[in-house]
Amino acid sequence: MQHLALLAFDKERCKPFFDRLTELFYEHHHSSKQNPEGYEELLYRIHRPYTNDMLDMVDDWMDIGKREWREETTREVKLAMYAIRYPDTLLIDSFTESARSDIRRLSAYLHFTHHTYAIWDEDTRKGLAKLGIDIPATEVADPFIYGAYVSAIELLKDVAPFTCFLEHDVPRQRLFQAALAAYGRE
Numbered sequence: 001m002q003h004l005a006l007l008a009f010d011k012e013r014c015k016p017f018f019d020r021l022t023e024l025f026y027e028h029h030h031s032s033k034q035n036p037e038g039y040e041e042l043l044y045r046i047h048r049p050y051t052n053d054m055l056d057m058v059d060d061w062m063d064i065g066k067r068e069w070r071e072e073t074t075r076e077v078k079l080a081m082y083a084i085r086y087p088d089t090l091l092i093d094s095f096t097e098s099a100r101s102d103i104r105r106l107s108a109y110l111h112f113t114h115h116t117y118a119i120w121d122e123d124t125r126k127g128l129a130k131l132g133i134d135i136p137a138t139e140v141a142d143p144f145i146y147g148a149y150v151s152a153i154e155l156l157k158d159v160a161p162f163t164c165f166l167e168h169d170v171p172r173q174r175l176f177q178a179a180l181a182a183y184g185r186e
Contacts, residue, residue, distance in 0.1 A: 089147035126184030
């Protein structure tokens with residue numbers, strides 16, 4: 001299903017998005033709800049060795065509440081953050097049900113520990129759909145759905161004109177994910 005969407009990718013359909021990417025990025029990333037200063041600070045405060053406090057900081061920035069995980073589950077996720085390598089998402093399939101229960105939380109941990117994974121966001125998924133890339137909705141961390149999401153954003157980065165790469169302190173994955181989120185809300 002996702003392979004067909006990527007094979008039928010229409011770069012011309014993306015032109016209006018690419019033309020407004022900078023504006024869309026600022027609309028989303030620099031909104032008070034996104035706390036851009038907190039985001040940019042986290043990029044430098046999350047580092048190896050990962051601690052529970054670091055994961056708590058990500059949870060706070062995401063405003064998703066405290067993890068309801070046993071210590072073993074938290075340890076499992078932290079160990080996976082060391083082992084996973086971009087763009088691979090298959091390791092997620094080996095997680096316990098508890099660890100896979102929240103795609104937003106896991107994607108944020110991946111983003112802040114690697115800076116290359118995109119944060120899962122429903123508005124971003126809708127933005128991709130407007131560009132003809134349909135990613136199924138999910139609440140759980142499905143490695144294939146999340147992998148398709150990451151690959152789709154990577155594809156957009158690969159075909160984007162150079163004017164889309166503005167100078168900013170955020171990783172390019174965040175630049176495109178944030179712009180897609182604003183685009184998806186329109």
